[in-house]
Amino acid sequence: MPLSSEDRPSTFPVGGGQLERGYHHLFVSDTAITELIHELGLGDQLAWLESKVGLYHDGRIWDFATPLDLLRFKPLSLWQRFRVGLWTLRLQRIADYGRFEDITAKDWLSQHMGRKAYEVLFEPLLRGKFGDHYDQVSMTWLWGKVRLRVASRGKAMQKERLGYPMGSFGEVIEVLADRIGAQGGDVHTSARVSRVLIENDRATGLEIQLGREAEPECRDYDAILATTPSYVFTQLVPPMPDEYQELLTGVSYLSAVLLILELDRPLTDKYWINIADVDMPFVGIIEHTNMIDKSLYGGSHVIYISNYPDRNSDLYHMEPGDLLELFVPHLRKLNPDFDRSWVQNIHHHRVDGAQPIISRNYSQRIPSHQTPVRGLYLANTTQIFPEDRGTNYSIRMGRQVAQMVMDEAG
Ligand SMILES: Cc1cc2nc3c(=O)[nH]c(=O)nc-3n(C[C@H](O)[C@H](O)[C@H](O)COP(=O)(O)OP(=O)(O)OC[C@H]3O[C@@H](n4cnc5c(N)ncnc54)[C@H](O)[C@@H]3O)c2cc1C
Incomplete structure (x- = not known):
């Protein structure tokens, strides 16, 4: 793309x-x-x-990299710190996120870690990451974050x-583009797609501007994989059948x-x-x-x-x-x-x-990579779940969808 x-x-x-x-x-x-x-x-x-991770609370920066740092976090009582630590440990061991699908992080954390711990530790972070939507975020999202952070700790030293x-990361992309070029591919980094061309429910090409000053031109392609955000994708294609369209427009x-x-x-x-x-x-x-x-x-x-x-x-x-x-x-x-x-x-x-914004029961609202238009695929961050979006998962998804495109092309 x-x-x-x-x-x-x-x-x-x-x-x-x-x-x-x-x-x-x-x-x-x-x-x-x-x-x-x-x-x-x-x-x-x-x-x-x-x-080196810290947490700013009530006028000071607290070390917040290890379980020991949590135990030293005085704004919470000893019992509250213990409760947060215990549930954090438990969360790391839970592999099935199904139980978190239907509950917000706010409700789950308040119930299990306690209202005070939620208000001091988690609500400002949820507000920070999701603004006014903080109380809609699913517990699945937080569960994924906790598991990731812990997986990045060396077991012995817990850092x-x-x-x-x-x-x-720019060098990684440049070398990747060079490698694609060496194998006969073209990578255009200053191109803007204005329309996906569709004939008889099949994607046939793109209207594209290959550079800021260039005139838009139409190019034919056998298959098209869009990686734009969903709200951009809807501007490039005619309205999709209702069910798919709702999945595209339903995410903020x-x-x-x-x-x-x-x-x-x-x-x-x-x-x-x-x-x-x-x-x-x-x-x-x-x-x-x-x-x-x-x-x-x-x-x-x-x-x-x-x-x-x-x-x-x-x-x-x-x-x-x-x-x-x-x-x-x-x-x-x-x-x-x-x-x-x-x-x-x-x-x-x-x-x-x-x-x-990953809200409750999100797994039921993820659009498929294969769109209702033949030869047109979508792979963007709304389709990464239950993990939080990240470069790693975009690469994993890119490989999966590329395979899907090749399989369907026969
Ligand atoms: C502040 C911040 C920090 C992050 N930190 C990390 C981190 O530490 N580690 C990590 O792994 N991930 C991190 N991420 C997430 C990571 O950047 C994303 O997961 C990743 O960029 C997603 O890649 P993508 O290609 O799916 O989407 P994007 O990177 O969003 O790419 C979509 C592309 O589509 C292009 N586009 C849009 N419209 C058009 C159009 N009409 N024509 C042509 N092109 C178009 C856009 O220019 C954009 O380049 C961070 C993200 C942010 C915002």
Whole structure:
């Protein structure tokens, strides 16, 4: 699928290196992408590094990487901490997510871990990731998150390890595109599809613009696999039969807004800080250079300030300078010495369709890859379940659907 150059989740230059527009790392459980990286000959570039995770609550950053850190988390009573720990352990052992399908994370967590633990630890995180939709999110989503995070811990030391291709995820994509080219394929990275051409219920081609200044042209194809968000897909095709159309329009997405700062010194000593404070205007701080050496970025300390707002929210539309002004007083809560003069450069990226909202009984509302139009397939993040969307699962799904296309082509 061709990508538009404007909003593809790739990289941009920083201090002589390449940085992802939205922070990216891999979990140990991400085997599909890890195998692909090795297959592309980039295995020696893939580093597995210890991540330092923190939680900001009530004016301080708490270490939050290991079970011991939970036991030391004083805002909850000892009994409450024990209860959270016990249920977290239990969640890791549950392989069948069926029991979580019909209940929201809010209700399940309040019932099992207790109201206070839900309010202190989980509600700010759910609000941060899903905004006003926080109370609709299915427990299945949270179960998947807990299992993933735990799979990334080394058993003996119980510390999480995360993977990062040291040449950036952009290099992985570039080498993949080169390999496709070497085998006779064409990859167009600045192309915009405006229409899927359909004749007699069969997809026959695309109306496509191969570059910003290029005139739209029609091209014939034997099979078409769309990987756009569902709300984009519906604009490229005529209305589908009711049942399928409802699945496409029934899912809502949140965007991601990233303000990326290059600082002349570190902000904190953590790689990842979850913000459990509804008064803060961001949900996470990812201090990339607390995991990846700053020498890759000309010595800059790189932090991502992350949010997942609705596309009609003020925050989505704010200019980078205004976002920084809004954030500065709150960055001081994380480090009281922080000063605006530490900021050497600002970058700003928006990712539309960043996160589908996974609500109750989601498994019954997933569109099939094979659409009602013959020769037309769909593979996007709404079809990743019960895991949360991630590069690993897109690659796994891409392989599955490619096989499906070949099988059906005979
Ligand atoms: C802030 C953020 C952080 C993340 N962190 C991680 C992480 O740490 N690890 C991880 O594994 N995953 C992470 N993810 C998730 C990961 O980025 C996604 O799972 C992955 O990008 C999904 O890939 P995809 O190809 O299915 O969809 P997308 O990456 O959304 O690609 C869809 C593409 O379709 C293109 N498109 C849309 N309309 C058209 C059109 N009309 N014509 C042509 N092209 C079009 C878009 O430009 C886009 O490039 C993160 C996501 C975000 C937003």
